[in-house]
Each structure stands twice: as structure tokens, then as C-alpha cells.
Amino acid sequence: MAKERDSVTVLNNAEVENLLDMRTCLEAMEEAYRDLGLNHAINRPRSHTYFPTQSKKWPGFNYRFKSQEGGIEKFGVWALRITSDMAGFAMLPGGIKRRKLMPAAAGNRYVGLIFLFDMETTELLAVIQDSFIQKMRVGATSGVGVKCLAREDSHVVGLFGSGWQAGAHLEAICLLRDTKEVRVYSPTPEHRRQFADEMGKKLSINIRAVDRPEEAVRGCDIVMAATATVDAVFDGNLLERGMHVGCIVASDKTQKRRELDDAGVAKCDVVIVTSREQAVYDEQPDIYGAVQKGILTWDRIGELSELVSGKVSGRQNGSQITLFNNNVGMGIQFAAIGAKVLELAEKSGVGRKIPLDWFLEETSP
Structure with missing residues (x-):
């Protein structure tokens, strides 16, 4: 990305939202994971x-304090994403426990930033600001899993969560498959009904709020x-x-959490994760825990980068149950989408400029 510059671009969430769409994010995520699989990208857990x-x-x-970082040769950028959080759990009606971040910063706000560097x-x-990119990069990464693993004739979607x-x-699923019916469940009835109404109009599809997980x-x-749940959301x-x-x-x-129980993991014929290393490092109960219990073996678990780059196989037939566990955010995601956003911002003249000199020093670090 090297070119002569004298300023640093600063972008807020509203500006990013006006620049970025899901199709662009899907393309960026597929590129990022293909490059990671081909050793043209590097990620730090x-x-x-x-x-x-x-x-x-x-x-x-x-x-x-959260941090993740990564770089992609094609884009020429290194990304560092950080969040400074007040983290814990909250209880929903019915005794359901979920992760929650509190708006502890001034004005009841949050702190999350992406720094892009020229390599x-x-x-x-x-x-x-990271919030809108955070939303889109998670959805797009799961979308790549859908593209690679879901049957082409998938028309009916069951969705857990209404946030x-x-x-x-x-939105990602509807771009990738001919979605004709969506059934949404979340623990709070008014939330799922509102989601069904608003997203049904936005995407012009039939969304039905349902009363039971099954x-x-x-x-x-x-x-x-x-979701932001702590415990499995349905019976596997x-x-x-x-x-x-x-x-x-x-x-x-x-903070031990999962959305899929052991019974569900055991029924899956193909299991793909974002990162095996992260599953081990964090002792994640749905993957690492399943291996410890003998439900899975590590040689059965592929990574998304391996799948996209053709190093491991995905679905082999229409009867297999496939799983993509989007088990961690990765720095390469922020590098890929961040590079796209910066390119779009520069073309459209969006964002504020601050002097590059403020971030340069004359002595070696």
C-alpha cells in the first residue's frame, strides 16, 4: 500500500457504515483466509x-484488555485491533446467562479501535472505530463458512439471536443462498418479534419469530x-x-461459553474452526472440551484457511452435517476489511486527517 503520505486517516463508525457493505466484506474475508492458507498472511492469536x-x-x-493483530501481503497492511472493556455477565428472563460489556467510558460509550500500518x-x-467492522467481519466470516459448507439447495434458515x-x-446468508424462510428464536419475545419485522422488511424475506428453540x-x-450466550442455545x-x-x-x-452442546458437536461429520490454536489456548469447551472428552479428535478439525485454500475437504455429500465454529476474531480480518475501508474512504474523501508527523520519531524505539 506504500505511497507518499503526510497524514493519518481517522474514521468513525458512521463513516465506515456508509462505505462498507456485506458483499465487500464477504469478498475480503474469503481473500484473507485464502491468503492465510497459502502462507501470504500472518496472524497473532x-x-x-x-x-x-x-x-x-x-x-x-x-x-x-483485548488485542489481536495480523497482516496480509496482498493489501500491504498490518492491523492491530484493541478494545478496552468492562466485561462480565448479565441474566436474562428465564435465568439465561449472557456475556455483557458495560458502557464505562464517558457518555456511556465504549472503546474499540483498529490501527492500520503500512508494511x-x-x-x-x-x-x-471498530464497532461496525466488528459486526460485519463476524457475519462475513460465518458467511464464508456457509458458502463453503452449506448445501446449494439450502432455503430454510434457523437463526438464534436477535441482536x-x-x-x-x-444478511450474509441471504447473499449466499436462496433463502425463502427464516425462523428466529431469542429468549426475549419482543426482541425476536421486532427482529423478524425489521429484518424481514430490510431483506424482503419471510421471517417468523418462534417460541421454542426446537x-x-x-x-x-x-x-x-x-448470540452472546454462555450456555448452548439448543439441544444438539x-x-x-x-x-x-x-x-x-x-x-x-x-469466561467459558458455548452455543453448541456436546451432542450437537458429536453429530457433525465435518468440523471447521477459525483457529485450532485459539481453541487450545483458550480451552474452549465446544472444541477443546470435545477433544478432551473423546467426542472429536484434532485430525478431524480443519481450519477455515485450509478449507478456502483447498488444503482440507468440506462437505462431500448432501446428507452430511457440517459445522463451522467461528471461534475467534483474527487480526487478518481487520487487516483485510480495514484496507478496503481505507481505500474507499480515500476515494470518496471521507474521514478526518491528522498529521503523520505526530506518530513518527527520530530515534530508534
């Missing part, structure tokens, strides 16, 4: 660091969980032949 003292303002919540000049290129991640996931599984071609014994299953909970050692 995600780090979650918790400070042990609980917040006085938010009892039960702890400070957490040739080493200079800082951009500072980008922003669920919306991004559904209704979002039985008879579906794709079952997608896009309900999975049927030919289904594709997706989930996104990225557990760590401190």
Missing part, C-alpha cells in the same frame, strides 16, 4: 487480559447461532442430516 479487581461502578464486572514504510495509515450479530449473519432447528437447512440431538451449523461464541479461559 487473540489476547484477553483481565484485571482482577472488580469495578466499583459495575459490580461483578472486570476490566479487560513497507512502517507508517501508521489509519485509526478506525446486531444476528442481523449481519442473516422450532429454529427442525426442518432447517442452515442453523446459525449468533435435534440436528438432522444435511444441515449446516454455525456458531460464533469465542470463549476464553476466564
